[in-house]
Amino acid sequence: MDNKLKARHIGAVNWIGLWTLYEKEVGRFLKVWSQTLLGPVVSSLLFIIVFSVALGAGSRMVGDVPYLSFLVPGLIMMTMIQNAFANSSSSIIGGKMQGSITDVLLPPLSANEFLMGYAGGAVTRGLLCGGSVLFAISFWVDLSISNIALLLYYALVANTIMALLGLIAGIWADKFDQVSAVTNFIVTPLSFLSGTFYTLDRLPPFWQSLSQFNPFFYMIDGFRAGFIGQAEGSLLIGAVFVLVIAAVLWVAALALLRSGYKLKA
Numbered sequence: 001m002d003n004k005l006k007a008r009h010i011g012a013v014n015w016i017g018l019w020t021l022y023e024k025e026v027g028r029f030l031k032v033w034s035q036t037l038l039g040p041v042v043s044s045l046l047f048i049i050v051f052s053v054a055l056g057a058g059s060r061m062v063g064d065v066p067y068l069s070f071l072v073p074g075l076i077m078m079t080m081i082q083n084a085f086a087n088s089s090s091s092i093i094g095g096k097m098q099g100s101i102t103d104v105l106l107p108p109l110s111a112n113e114f115l116m117g118y119a120g121g122a123v124t125r126g127l128l129c130g131g132s133v134l135f136a137i138s139f140w141v142d143l144s145i146s147n148i149a150l151l152l153y154y155a156l157v158a159n160t161i162m163a164l165l166g167l168i169a170g171i172w173a174d175k176f177d178q179v180s181a182v183t184n185f186i187v188t189p190l191s192f193l194s195g196t197f198y199t200l201d202r203l204p205p206f207w208q209s210l211s212q213f214n215p216f217f218y219m220i221d222g223f224r225a226g227f228i229g230q231a232e233g234s235l236l237i238g239a240v241f242v243l244v245i246a247a248v249l250w251v252a253a254l255a256l257l258r259s260g261y262k263l264k265a
Helices: 015-030 033-054 067-098 101-105 111-137 148-172 176-192 205-211 215-228 235-259
Strands: none
Touching: 015 033, 015 067, 015 111, 033 067, 033 111, 067 101, 067 111, 067 148, 067 176, 067 215, 111 148, 111 235, 148 176, 148 215, 148 235, 176 215, 215 235
């Protein structure tokens, strides 16, 4: 009787390893769902309360659209992208600081599979946060979907961009403070200055022109158009712009993983 163990044939893609890594990433944020899913819902509802009660936005209009209907898609997108970034960045930097990143690097996973596992987990968190916020706010604000394809496209691409950016930030950073710096000085300012709370025509001409180079503007503008059927910028330019950024970040993250930069001793 032959007692030799047969090596498992992995094939072109290690689907078992990829699914295991994805499950690990999803399980990581689901274990603290009150923080990762419920927290963003509460924050978004507070925004709605402040704008509708304190600022009297409930009766305001943006063109022929109620202000709250204009505001909500931006809040949902902002919630999704911030959580997608937080998931991948915290997972990588946490693994590096605890020394557990080695457990992920040792299995027979290619750089592409590693990337898909981490990015997939971050995108899932972003989408779950967005869905939770949409469900909760629907009891407060009357929402309708104008174009489901547009909505899904921008949701998926935007979450992918932020998941990849979080992955790159986590690889680059040596401590949590550096990841927080990226959040505080890049992610948060760009998301708040993207037209989430206002239309671009309220800005001076210089800032209007500058906003055309802000990828967060196209993410939110395209996603909002999926709800209200109106966009401030070109949907075609926006769709191509965010897709190109996602492709560039994917290539950059893949290059970092293949080089072992700050991951391998």
